[in-house]
Amino acid sequence: MKPDIKEQKTESPRDYKLIRDYAIVAALLLITFVTGYFFPATGTRIFQVSREYFVELLVILPAVMVILGLINVWISKDVVMKHLGEESGLKGAFFSMLLGTFPTGPLFVAFPIVAALRKKGASMGNIVVLLSAWACIKIPQELIELQFLGFKFMAARLFLTVIFVLLMGWTVDLIIGTTERRSSHARSDRPQ
Amino acid sequence: MTLTVLVINGFAIVGLVLSLLKDRAKTKQALKVAWKSFNRIFPTIVMVIIVIGWLLTFVSKAVIGGLIGQKTGITGVAIAAVLGSVLFIPALVSFPLAASLLKSGASITAVATFITTLTMIGFVTFPLEIKTLGKKVALLRNGFSFIIAIIIGLLMGVILR
Numbered sequence: 001m002k003p004d005i006k007e008q009k010t011e012s013p014r015d016y017k018l019i020r021d022y023a024i025v026a027a028l029l030l031i032t033f034v035t036g037y038f039f040p041a042t043g044t045r046i047f048q049v050s051r052e053y054f055v056e057l058l059v060i061l062p063a064v065m066v067i068l069g070l071i072n073v074w075i076s077k078d079v080v081m082k083h084l085g086e087e088s089g090l091k092g093a094f095f096s097m098l099l100g101t102f103p104t105g106p107l108f109v110a111f112p113i114v115a116a117l118r119k120k121g122a123s124m125g126n127i128v129v130l131l132s133a134w135a136c137i138k139i140p141q142e143l144i145e146l147q148f149l150g151f152k153f154m155a156a157r158l159f160l161t162v163i164f165v166l167l168m169g170w171t172v173d174l175i176i177g178t179t180e181r182r183s184s185h186a187r188s189d190r191p192q
Numbered sequence: 193m194t195l196t197v198l199v200i201n202g203f204a205i206v207g208l209v210l211s212l213l214k215d216r217a218k219t220k221q222a223l224k225v226a227w228k229s230f231n232r233i234f235p236t237i238v239m240v241i242i243v244i245g246w247l248l249t250f251v252s253k254a255v256i257g258g259l260i261g262q263k264t265g266i267t268g269v270a271i272a273a274v275l276g277s278v279l280f281i282p283a284l285v286s287f288p289l290a291a292s293l294l295k296s297g298a299s300i301t302a303v304a305t306f307i308t309t310l311t312m313i314g315f316v317t318f319p320l321e322i323k324t325l326g327k328k329v330a331l332l333r334n335g336f337s338f339i340i341a342i343i344i345g346l347l348m349g350v351i352l353r
Contacts (some may be wrong), residue, residue, distance in 0.1 A: 005353035012240050016232075018232065018235065021236055021237050021239065024235070025235050025238045025239050025242070028239060032242060032245070032246075041272075042249060045245075045249045046242075046245040046246055046249045047245065047294075049244065049245040049248045049249060050241045050242055050243075050245030051292075052273070053241050053244050053245075053288050054237075054241045056288070057237060057241070057288060059201075060196070060197055060201065060304075061233075061237075062204075062205035062230065063200045063201040063203070063205075064200065064204075065226035065227070065229050066204040066207070066222070066223070066226045067200075067203060067204050067207060067223035067227060068225065068229055069221075069223055069224070069225035069226030069227075070207045070208065070211055070219075070222045071309060071322075072222060072224070072225045073211075073219075073221045073222045073225065074211065078271045081202065085267045086300065091243045095344075107314050108314070108320055111317070111320050111321060111324040112315065112321075112324070114324055114325070115324040118215065118325075124325075124329060127203050128329070128332075128333050129331075131321075131333065132312055132333070132337065134314050135283075135311045135314070136283070136311035136314045138283065138305075139288070140284060141283045141284060142313070143200055144284050144287045144288075145195070145287045145307075146196050146200075147196050147200070147287070147290040148287040148288050148289060148290065149291055151196075152352060153300070153304075153348070153352060156347075156348055156352060157304055157307070157308070157344065157348060158349065159347075160344045160347055161308065161344060164340040164343065165345060166342075167340075168333070168336045168337070171336065172329065172332055172333065175332065176328070176329060176332075182313050185248065
């Protein structure tokens with residue numbers, strides 16, 4: 001499968017990143033080929049191992065991406081965002097987690113969204129739950145984990161992560177909640 | 193073809209058909225998103241796959257086992273946790289890497305800890321996190337994540353032994 005080069009007409013940072021990534025790939029391939037030329041046995045072994053993992057990934061990756069795309073267009077995030085306020089309790093935490101599992105890109109994409117939610121009154125605990133879910137319980141990730149580490153590993157880690165992320169959100173709420181109430185008289189908006 | 197592969201692909205196909213029946217334009221949009229994401233992640237995948245090839249060829253089981261294997265105990269877990277915190281590998285490709293580490297002698301605890309810190313703790317994104325959440329919450333979240341990653345790892349070791 002050849003890279004799609006016609007997409008690089010503009011010089012956005014993403015294109016730059018893509019070009020850089022392909023440059024690294026080319027360098028790695030070159031090193032591997034050179035190694036394979038001088039040490040055929042080693043080169044063959046590297047390619048064998050790589051091919052095995054590559055195939056294992058390629059048989060599910062397109063499907064995972066399609067699922068990601070479908071969720072992206074069919075499930076509206078706004079509905080979920082409405083339920084994240086201070087008084088939302090366990091339901092709010094649940095919605096935060098749900099919002100986090102949507103396949104919506106890496107963690108740094110989440111920060112602007114989180115900032116907006118915070119301004120709209122989402123509790124800090126929910127924000128922490130959302131960020132954590134965003135980071136580590138995304139649907140595409142779980143699917144790839146299932147493929148490579150098996151059902152037991154994926155299910156056990158998912159279960160434990162959900163529980164501990166909820167606990168963490170709750171704890172953060174406790175800690176931040178008390179300090180915010182204490183300092184609400186003398187509002188400290190000083191920059192850190 | 194394993195069951196996993198069949199289920200995931202089946203799910204995608206059923207979803208796609210349902211979506212097509214309901215709304216053509218939206219389905220087209222979904223496929224566009226899918227193709228874009230695929231394109232973006234593809235070079236990284238190839239990169240990590242080649243690195244796995246090198247890793248499994250050159251780094252022996254003894255080395256990985258000695259670093260993060262079953263017998264290294266809490267030191268191995270700590271190494272895995274710290275490595276996961278500072279490295280910046282997209283989560284999607286961290287799973288093949290994790291599988292290759294498991295295969296070459298790493299303990300379940302270390303691998304689970306590694307994946308969890310890798311995804312939950314953003315060393316690179318930490319400044320951005322401070323800007324949006326404030327220093328205190330950012331520190332709390334990352335600190336707690338580090339601790340729960342280790343706890344999750346240890347529990348995984350017990351459950352999946």
